[in-house]
Amino acid sequence: MEYSTIKIQDNLYYIGVNDRHTHMFENMWPLEKGVSYNSFLMTGEKNIIIDSVHAERFEVYISKIRSVIGDNGIIDYLIINHMEPDHSSSINLLLQAYPNMKLIGNSKTEEFIQAFYKIDTKDIFIKVEDGEKLKLGEHEFTFYKTPMVHWPESMVTYYEKTKTLFSQDAFGGFGTLDGGIFDDEVNWREHEYETRRYFTNIVGKFSQQIQGALKKLSALQIDVICPVHGLIWRKEPQKIISLYDSLSKYETREGVVIAYGSMYGNTEKMADILANTLSKNGIKDVLVYDVSKTHISHILANIWIYKGLLLGSCSYNNSLYPVMEHAYRVLEINKLKNHTLGIFGTYGWSGGGVKTLVNLPKSNPAYDFIEEVVDVKCSPSYEDFQKCIALADEMTKRIRA
Template sequence: MSDTYISDSIKYIGADDTTLDLFENQYIVPNGVSYNSYIIMDEKIAIMDTVDQRKTDEWFDNLNKALDGKTPDYLVVSHLEPDHAANIQNFVEKYPTAKLVLSMKAKAMMPQFFEIDNLDDICITVKEGDTLELGEHKLTFIMAPMVHWPEVMVEYEEKEKILFSADGFGKFGALSADEDWACEARRYYFNIVGKYGAPVQTLLKKAANLDIKTICPLHGPILKENLGYYIDKYNTWSSYQPEDEGVLVAYASIHGNTEKAAKLIAKTLEEKGAPKVAITDLTRDDMAEAIEDAFRYSKLIIAASSYDGGVFPPMEDFLNRLSHKAYQNRTVGLVENGSWAPCAARVMKGFVENMKNITICDNTVTIKSTLKDADMDSVNALVDEILNK
């Protein structure tokens, strides 16, 4: 269980969801996910976001226990996505004297999600640099549009030097899960936030001016130590630079022949000294993890069967997702298979050449049905080229 203790006056009141099968109805979460929420107890009491509707009862139980008979003064709304904001209306109905503190964009979007008759009366809209005095604690509001929605803001608490980072620094996995942070944080980042590298860079520059001792995200563990490690990861990811030197071999095979070729290419890469080689089957493996690994490594080889005058759909799906997530600054090699009219390389190249700052290898491997000894010259040529670029 991840340590949720923050301080005697700032407490975790979120909830784990260990039965959710798909996050956002598309990403598998084998170890669930956490919906994080926090309470600041002072002369004025502030609640930092709510949780998903799946955990409404547990959240209110945690909130009531933390309040111990007191009444909250504020609900700070960092992000309106339903996994964090689903209980805003429930909160307003239970605590009608409390104020909602949110960005102007969030207030404008509120009627899309909730029907609150006195919305104007209970909202306090804030902008960049505004503050909220709670007593000994003070929140400073920092706008973070498109990290990863337009209304997002984060908050800095000065006394205890805490950054409430919204979806920033979040990860898949319940707090009860015993797992490495980087893998599921990387998969979360590139599939949820990855398209918005420039806004993340802007937020990181703002955060660099703060003395941060603790990061409290809306998903995943509270970060208290070695914060430079996490910030460095986010800087690398959001600037679209490779995290590791290595090659991902991603293949989509119909009858297994392209798979055999991909595995031989991966073996050849290892034999020729590639620092790291990863391989993924796009027809069976988790697509979100394939996206994660494509961004993690400096080079990518894509191998696919030709299909209906184009490319086998699992590869098309992969390339569409890479394009949508702004894949860039990488070297890519192409491998195609076709029994009578190989065309996968042409289609894959069409995707890749429209991505930013992509170097496409001159050598392409073309297989006619099955890989043969005569094809090894082209395999070696591609491997040598991608290792030397």
């Protein structure tokens, strides 16, 4: 099958693939709108691939490569910015297709290549250091390490001639590239949410390192950004840089996410009273989620940007409701800053829901925690509802302070 190739610049082609069939990214984060694995091919005296794709899409991938360099063309180099298997599981297959291909990465990249794919790298690996320049044919690249954005070996590749940054996971997003691949070919509003969800689910926990990487890269003039997921930025690269900057600084806006787990609807009643009170207080963005129905991946994307968070749970056999436990664990991993947290819930006999949720602000003291939790036996009474109203009033006051 022949593929019409998309030219990004002279000598630079998009050879990425869409994945619409994988249900969960990292087998954990739902992909309702799919994901793209972006890969780039630079042609010239030497043919160079920058980042590859998931091996499951190899058939499409190799067709795209061949449609640029022909069936008899060869790939001389593969620059590996990131070793997570969504970008590296094709390495062995590429080596089978192009046995003389050399691999380029840093020392940690080499360790992962050996450990994941049992490849003997002795004669085929070119190690680069932070800030090192490397000439491949007529093309010169500079490499910058960006550790933990997303993995320890993560680095970015800069092509100075056209001020193009190959940024691997940084500046990426969920969602397939449906037709248009460039920022100026699509409506950003359709992509903003899936980009935020990718950020908050996948790389947000490394926000501090992202801030470090942004600082490091700020010295470069960047006209084009080629991430390994989501849109290619050629018109307004500053837009995606600003979004990543804002999210990794934990900038929040006025609004409250209420996420609850409820078996018989009693904790849900409390969530509704909280939401009504917040609304009466003039808070316009009040987002209520039942954690049994909405995957935490979506809830987290909104928790991240709204200053207020109210977590509610029933108890389950003397501990936290298992569905809420998943949400709790995800929040525990993501050490959110700049958030006000309130807690409510119900219990049958010896509690467990609220009793466990109050450990969250202990694990992350950055929370502005409202100490007055509302813990209710079985179902809320009039007095309990008054306590919920007081909790919502306190939340309103704090997020507006």
